[in-house]
Each structure stands twice: as C-alpha cells, then as structure tokens.
Amino acid sequence: MYGFAFNVENRVLFPTEARIIRRGGGDQMWNDIRHLSWVLDYSLFAKGGEFRTELTDWMERPANVAHLYPPGRRYFERFARTRLFDSCYITFEGDNAALRRLTDNSAGFARIIDHDGLLGDLIRQAAYQSRHGNGDYWDCFVVFCQIVKMLEKLSLPSGPDYVYNLADDRDDQGLLWRRVQSYLEKNYRKHLYLNNIARELGYSKSKLSHRYREECGETVFDTLQRIRVEQSIPLLVNRISLKNIAQEVGFCNEFYYSKVFRQHYGVSPGQYRKHSVPSDALPQS
Numbered sequence: 001m002y003g004f005a006f007n008v009e010n011r012v013l014f015p016t017e018a019r020i021i022r023r024g025g026g027d028q029m030w031n032d033i034r035h036l037s038w039v040l041d042y043s044l045f046a047k048g049g050e051f052r053t054e055l056t057d058w059m060e061r062p063a064n065v066a067h068l069y070p071p072g073r074r075y076f077e078r079f080a081r082t083r084l085f086d087s088c089y090i091t092f093e094g095d096n097a098a099l100r101r102l103t104d105n106s107a108g109f110a111r112i113i114d115h116d117g118l119l120g121d122l123i124r125q126a127a128y129q130s131r132h133g134n135g136d137y138w139d140c141f142v143v144f145c146q147i148v149k150m151l152e153k154l155s156l157p158s159g160p161d162y163v164y165n166l167a168d169d170r171d172d173q174g175l176l177w178r179r180v181q182s183y184l185e186k187n188y189r190k191h192l193y194l195n196n197i198a199r200e201l202g203y204s205k206s207k208l209s210h211r212y213r214e215e216c217g218e219t220v221f222d223t224l225q226r227i228r229v230e231q232s233i234p235l236l237v238n239r240i241s242l243k244n245i246a247q248e249v250g251f252c253n254e255f256y257y258s259k260v261f262r263q264h265y266g267v268s269p270g271q272y273r274k275h276s277v278p279s280d281a282l283p284q285s
Helices: 097-103 118-152 176-187 194-201 205-216 220-237 242-249 254-265 269-274
Strands: 013-024 030-034 038-046 049-053 065-069 074-079 084-094 110-113 163-165
Touching (some): 038 118, 065 097, 084 118, 194 205, 194 220, 205 220, 220 254, 220 269, 242 254
Antiparallel strands (some): 013 084, 038 065, 049 074
C-alpha cells in the first residue's frame, strides 16, 4: 500500500490578489511600496522602468524579469512619464522556508530571469483567472501552486546572491516532439488547447509552438488533427456513424471531421468507407 501524509509546515501560502497593470503616461513617476504580504512582480513590457530596494542602487527592469519581495520589504519604482511599463503581480499570505531562502541575501529580495517566459505565462494566467474575483479563486490557486513549485526549485545563483536564472534544462528528457506526440496520442479525445498542452509539458506557449515546428515541420494542431483522423479509421471501417466517430476522436462535429479527413486522405469519409473492408469480415488467423 502506497501513500503519503501532507505536511504543510512552512508551505502554507494563499494568493490574495493577482492583477495586470500598466504604468507610465500620466502616472506618477515614483512609487514607494511596502507590503505586509509577499509580492511576486513580473515585467511584461518595459521601457524606462527602474527599481531599487533599501539595500541596492537603482536597477533597470527589463521584460521577462520577476521580483520576489518578502513581507515588509520596502522597495521603490520610477518610470519615465512618456514610456509604458506593463507588469503583472501576485500578492500572497503565509510563510515558506524555500522562498525565505531566496530572499535572504544582500539585496533583500530575489530577481528571477525568466529566459523562456514560462513563469510570466503562469503569472499572467493567474491574473486572468482572478478577473471574476473570488468566484474563480480555486482556478487561480491551482496556477499559483505551479508558480510556487517553480520558485522552490530554483538553483543557487552563480553570480550575485539575489539573481536567479529560470533556465530551461528540460531538453535532457528527450526531443520535444516525442513528448508532445505522446501527450497528444493519450489525450486526443479531449478538447485540447495549446496553452494547456504547453503548461502540462512545462513550456511556455510560444516556446512550445516554435520548438515543435522546428523539430517536426508542422504545428502541434496539425499533428493533433492527423492523430484524430488516423484514430478514426477503425471506427469508419466498422460502419460507425460519422457523428459518433467525430465525438469519439475529439472533433466538434461530423462536418468538420469530414473536412479534415478529406484534407488528409483526398476523399470523404463516406468514399473511404465505401472501398474499405470491415475488420470483422477479414479472415481470422
């Protein structure tokens, strides 16, 4: 018998706010901030934005950089009035020993370089999930847990003690196209979206799309449609209705299924079936 007991010590964290904001233009040039909660702030689009803590000099805030501030940390932001600075952030309550270790350094916070944009995608998703307030709290919380898991796994800095690199070291697990196709073959019956596939495989949407096309020569969606059509052949040969086939292999309706089938085989499903032999009519060995 297998199992484990949940131990929540030093891991009890709850998101309290998640937002996407735009600064600049007519906004004030300076922000003097001190939260009683944790803050994970991520720069989406940055021109002319700078920040510092009580322990550092001013630094630039380029895009794809996250800042993790512990409760009570005072920090300052300034923006050129004629420039825009888009960011998203999450504030959360509680304590976590792993996050404390990230921020216990000479600068009093953690600066996380998100090379592949994966952390940014998750923070943005949490903000979108929170747009309906507490009604979508648990959807936001699921994404938040993925974010905390990612932060807890950060390796020790190789440079300044407050700068962490969220590098993509997953290529050691094998070629991306094999992982994608394996996932599609197991889940082709479901309603799949690129965002969900990327999140399940631990990639950003943009990186998954670009890398997969480089390796495979087709899009993830192209592969999904091909797998669905291929899986429909045994059902088609055995005289299952087109409506039921479409539902079984993940198409929205039989008309779209027929269109995609013709694109792959050059004939309609009906024509293909007309010239095929049912499997139960084949000689048995």
